[in-house]
Amino acid sequence: MMLAWLLIVPMAGGLLAWLAGLFNPLAARIVSLLILLLDLAIALPLLHSTSNIAMPGNWMAGFNAPWIPAFGMSFRLGMDGVSWLLVVLTILIGIFAIIVSWDEIDDGVGFFHANLLWSLAGAIGVFVALDMFLFFYFWELMLVPMYFIIAIWGHENRRRAAIKFFLFTQGSGLLILISILALAFIHQQQTGVLTFNYFELIQTHTAGTLGFLIMLGLFIAFVVKLASFPVHVWLPETHTEAPTAGSVILASILLKTGAYGLMRFVVPLMPMAAHSLAPVALWLGVGSILYGAFLAYGQSDLKKLIAYTSISHMGFVLIGVFVFNNIAWQGVVILLVAHGISTGALFIIVGSVQHRLHTRDLARMGGMWTDLPRLSSFGTFFILASMGLPGLGNFVGEFLILRGAWAMAPLITVIAAIGLIPAAMYSLIAIQRAFHGPADEERDTHDFGARETAMMLVLAAAIIYLGVYPQPVLNVAAPSLNNMQPQPATAMLKETRAG
Amino acid sequence: MNLQGAAPLVILTILAGGLPGVVAIKRCYRLISAVAGLGLMAALLSIPYALQAPVPALPAMFTFNALSLGFIGLILVSALLILILASTYWQAETPLRREEYPLLFVAGILGATVLAAAANFMMLFIGLETMTLAMIGMIAYPLFRPGAEEAGMKYLVLSGMSSSFVLFGIGLIELSSGSLDIAQIIAATPADAASREMLIAGLAMLAIGTGFKLSVVPFHIWVPDVYAGAPAPTGAYVAVIAKLGVLAILIRVINLPGVSLPASVQTLITVIAILSMLAGNLLALLQDNLKRILGYSSIAHLGYLLVAILAAGTIGQVAVVFYIVAYAITMIGAFGVISVLSRSSAARDVDKVLELRGLFWTRPALAAVMTLFLLSLAGIPPALGFIAKMYIMAAGVHTQLWGLLAIMVVSGVIGLFYYLNIILVMSMKPHTDEALPGVLAISIPNRLAIAMVSLPILAFGIAPSPLIALLKLMFD
Numbered sequence: 001m002m003l004a005w006l007l008i009v010p011m012a013g014g015l016l017a018w019l020a021g022l023f024n025p026l027a028a029r030i031v032s033l034l035i036l037l038l039d040l041a042i043a044l045p046l047l048h049s050t051s052n053i054a055m056p057g058n059w060m061a062g063f064n065a066p067w068i069p070a071f072g073m074s075f076r077l078g079m080d081g082v083s084w085l086l087v088v089l090t091i092l093i094g095i096f097a098i099i100v101s102w103d104e105i106d107d108g109v110g111f112f113h114a115n116l117l118w119s120l121a122g123a124i125g126v127f128v129a130l131d132m133f134l135f136f137y138f139w140e141l142m143l144v145p146m147y148f149i150i151a152i153w154g155h156e157n158r159r160r161a162a163i164k165f166f167l168f169t170q171g172s173g174l175l176i177l178i179s180i181l182a183l184a185f186i187h188q189q190q191t192g193v194l195t196f197n198y199f200e201l202i203q204t205h206t207a208g209t210l211g212f213l214i215m216l217g218l219f220i221a222f223v224v225k226l227a228s229f230p231v232h233v234w235l236p237e238t239h240t241e242a243p244t245a246g247s248v249i250l251a252s253i254l255l256k257t258g259a260y261g262l263m264r265f266v267v268p269l270m271p272m273a274a275h276s277l278a279p280v281a282l283w284l285g286v287g288s289i290l291y292g293a294f295l296a297y298g299q300s301d302l303k304k305l306i307a308y309t310s311i312s313h314m315g316f317v318l319i320g321v322f323v324f325n326n327i328a329w330q331g332v333v334i335l336l337v338a339h340g341i342s343t344g345a346l347f348i349i350v351g352s353v354q355h356r357l358h359t360r361d362l363a364r365m366g367g368m369w370t371d372l373p374r375l376s377s378f379g380t381f382f383i384l385a386s387m388g389l390p391g392l393g394n395f396v397g398e399f400l401i402l403r404g405a406w407a408m409a410p411l412i413t414v415i416a417a418i419g420l421i422p423a424a425m426y427s428l429i430a431i432q433r434a435f436h437g438p439a440d441e442e443r444d445t446h447d448f449g450a451r452e453t454a455m456m457l458v459l460a461a462a463i464i465y466l467g468v469y470p471q472p473v474l475n476v477a478a479p480s481l482n483n484m485q486p487q488p489a490t491a492m493l494k495e496t497r498a499g
Numbered sequence: 500m501n502l503q504g505a506a507p508l509v510i511l512t513i514l515a516g517g518l519p520g521v522v523a524i525k526r527c528y529r530l531i532s533a534v535a536g537l538g539l540m541a542a543l544l545s546i547p548y549a550l551q552a553p554v555p556a557l558p559a560m561f562t563f564n565a566l567s568l569g570f571i572g573l574i575l576v577s578a579l580l581i582l583i584l585a586s587t588y589w590q591a592e593t594p595l596r597r598e599e600y601p602l603l604f605v606a607g608i609l610g611a612t613v614l615a616a617a618a619n620f621m622m623l624f625i626g627l628e629t630m631t632l633a634m635i636g637m638i639a640y641p642l643f644r645p646g647a648e649e650a651g652m653k654y655l656v657l658s659g660m661s662s663s664f665v666l667f668g669i670g671l672i673e674l675s676s677g678s679l680d681i682a683q684i685i686a687a688t689p690a691d692a693a694s695r696e697m698l699i700a701g702l703a704m705l706a707i708g709t710g711f712k713l714s715v716v717p718f719h720i721w722v723p724d725v726y727a728g729a730p731a732p733t734g735a736y737v738a739v740i741a742k743l744g745v746l747a748i749l750i751r752v753i754n755l756p757g758v759s760l761p762a763s764v765q766t767l768i769t770v771i772a773i774l775s776m777l778a779g780n781l782l783a784l785l786q787d788n789l790k791r792i793l794g795y796s797s798i799a800h801l802g803y804l805l806v807a808i809l810a811a812g813t814i815g816q817v818a819v820v821f822y823i824v825a826y827a828i829t830m831i832g833a834f835g836v837i838s839v840l841s842r843s844s845a846a847r848d849v850d851k852v853l854e855l856r857g858l859f860w861t862r863p864a865l866a867a868v869m870t871l872f873l874l875s876l877a878g879i880p881p882a883l884g885f886i887a888k889m890y891i892m893a894a895g896v897h898t899q900l901w902g903l904l905a906i907m908v909v910s911g912v913i914g915l916f917y918y919l920n921i922i923l924v925m926s927m928k929p930h931t932d933e934a935l936p937g938v939l940a941i942s943i944p945n946r947l948a949i950a951m952v953s954l955p956i957l958a959f960g961i962a963p964s965p966l967i968a969l970l971k972l973m974f975d
Binding site: 066067068069070071107108111133137141143147148151162163167170171177181182 | 916
């Protein structure tokens with residue numbers, strides 16, 4: 001039941017924030033903040049609980065209620081380690097998104113916060129849904145509010161960006177729908193039962209062409225969300241045009257739903273098909289790493305630069321998922337969390353820079369260290385973190401991925417590791433152009449205040465913790481990796497039975 | 500003679516006959532609207548009573564079973580909602596006598612009901628014509644608007660032509676089989692080759708008439724002009740009631756025992772479905788008029804519906820009806836928003852997309868509701884249209900219509916463009932210097948009607964089970 005509350009609270013909270021916003025903008029902000037704190041208070045204790053509903057595998061919590069029995073769809077939720085990490089990340093990032101909007105959003109405050117909370121609720125739903133159709137429902141549900149956030153409160157070219165975002169994600173969403181329906185259909189043919197239950201569908205024999213096509217539909221949809229090369233084209237524009245809170249949620253949370261979908265659904269449901277697609281996926285991952293880094297290097301818009309680095313980092317995630325190896329999967333989990341934190345922090349910093357300088361153009365920055373020392377030092381720190389500096393979270397993630405990939409695909413690993421060189425180049429150039437050198441123009445020299453500094457310190461502490469002592473996080477994730485990654489032996493057995 | 504099964508029809512006949520009498524006694528628009536509304540409500544409430552009829556009523560002319568009564572119920576609910584919207588739309592300052600509008604309205608509903616329950620071709624034609632003629636009057640009702648007059652004329656000529664196709668088709672069928680009873684003709688096989696050919700020719704002509712009424716490609720040319728010219732409540736009427744009546748008889752015929760669509764007909768329907776989905780959505784892209792967009796969108800939606808009709812079987816059956824319900828409610832809602840913002844006394848309705856600019860800032864609730872309708876039309880959760888689309892896709896996957904599903908996905912994405920555009924325009928900041936159409940007062944009944952439309956769209960979009968259970972009853 002706690003899991004249902006986890007969703008109900010932000011859903012109803014969104015409505016409450018909207019109503020509060022009709023009376024007083026400040027009330028809307030405070031209500032949303034309290035709602036997310038409440039949600040966090042619900043989520044945190046689940047770490048040490050065990051599910052009271054019997055489900056195969058290790059689950060912290062579960063919930064099941066009938067929804068559309070005519071189609072065998074139920075309101076089935078379940079939370080394991082990876083879900084928990086991503087849900088907590090979602091709520092934390094949501095809290096930061098509300099804090100950064102405190103000064104930035106002045107119009108329609110109530111509606112903005114309603115959309116923010118609904119989008120977060122959709123993302124939480126994605127991370128805990130264990131009914132395939134329910135998963136898809138939440139998947140779609142998180143997009144509409146995000147579309148509004150970009151379209152109404154975004155920057156200059158927001159409309160174009162919003163439409164691009166929606167078309168890409170919606171088009172891929174329809175692929176998910178058809179794949180899910182086809183999977184349920186195969187299952188019904190094999191067993192005579194129409195169901196969308198994850199644990200039932202995982203028993204389906206998915207060898208053969210249809211199984212491959214189903215996998216391909218899901219794979220394309222998730223890879224679009226992950227913004228891997230060559231379907232990344234929606235990402236730079238969307239992230240650049242969204243308001244700061246929108247960019248933060250997009251980069252820190254929405255990208256992760258793609259990775260989560262690959263790990264939770266594509267690989268366990270269609271292991272054979274996923275294995276046969278692995279070479280392509282690995283090369284796409286390598287392509288994303290190099291191409292994202294290469295384009296990031298050429299950007300003069302700081303926000304766009306960070307957006308392109310996301311493409312590059314998500315390439316590592318794609319490689320990590322498709323080497324089917326426990327070490328790499330642990331790396332993926334760490335990288336997802338670390339990237340969520342570091343990129344979220346970077347977008348917050350860019351937002352603050354834009355708020356003060358009224359530009360995102362690197363050519364017009366320069367010399368910020370003298371004017372805005374606190375902002376610049378945090379900026380440098382998080383750029384280095386995102387680059388993969390040892391001792392910080394992203395390094396652990398990328399290292400584990402490369403370590404895991406080495407045994408499976410040495411060539412891929414080598415090329416992916418080469419990608420770290422351009423990463424260092426764009427990072428250092430960004431630091432140099434933005435923060436060092438002489439200041440060319442007069443500017444608002446009002447540095448980070450207590451609110452922003454506190455926020456940055458929390459994020460920085462999290463990144464350092466992940467980098468120095470990631471074991472507790474790995475311990476949380478470990479049982480759920482067993483949930484997701486069927487042992488190769490059972491996978492093979494399943495396929496031979498089908499064949 | 501036991502008329503229990505025909506109770507809604509009897510009530511509607513009395514209502515349609517009695518309303519002119521009310522006008523003769525007292526020319527009061529409110530009174531007439533109220534009487535019409537009460538009559539429709541009584542007919543609606545008599546449906547459960549009619550369902551319990553021990554013997555079939557008027558079996559030679561009508562079939563009153565769960566399926567046809569279900570459709571009649573849907574027609575009556577839609578009619579009530581449109582009537583409420585229309586009652587405020589026709590303002591006292593309109594330069595014409597507005598009391599006859601409810602008369603035409605009720606006559607059209609009577610026609611649609613007859614059509615939905617018709618058991619032989621004569622009744623089918625009478626129902627169709629009663630409905631169509633009433634609609635022509637309703638389209639051209641604001642005679643002082645050139646657009647309305649033009650739309651009425653267009654509809655008169657084109658629907659007259661399609662009716663003559665239907666009539667000629669009925670003649671050929673009668674000649675070939677010697678019967679006018681629908682079930683009998685479907686079940687019987689013609690004696691010789693000549694009458695067989697005549698039967699096929701007759702059915703083909705009927706199909707042309709049906710295609711015209713359902714406005715599927717290539718019989719869709721009239722749609723944008725008529726939708727744009729007609730006053731907003733009539734627009735909803737044309738988009739919903741007329742389609743419901745024709746779909747009711749179509750689905751009843753398809754569900755008759757022993758009916759199976761031959762492969763050639765299936766191919767034909769497939770082609771029509773593909774063309775409708777693509778043409779409807781592509782042509783809507785180019786429009787700046789909301790009513791035209793809804794017109795093209797209705798073409799596309801009928802295309803989706805044909806996919807469900809092709810996907811026979813139990814899922815397909817319910818999918819068709821579910822989609823019809825979702826389409827009807829959502830269309831009424833979208834036209835309802837236009838008619839709430841428009842006034843009949845103006846030279847035209849508030850139907851330009853750009854006129855909705857800033858609705859989110861001036862009328863947030865109305866804008867939110869309109870967004871819900873547009874999301875429902877686009878098939879995005881949490882709106883009812885999403886579940887409806889999922890239902891059709893499930894039916895399509897079940898019968899493995901992969902090609903049609905692919906087209907559905909592609910055209911669905913194209914459709915997003917223009918639905919999103921409307922939402923975007925509503926979200927823009929309003930121009931401060933221009934008077935907003937939204938500042939007009941919205942009457943309490945209109946608020947209620949819009950709320951009554953949006954509630955099921957949201958509620959059944961989140962928990963569709965009760966609606967599915969209800970609609971399954973129609974096929975028991």
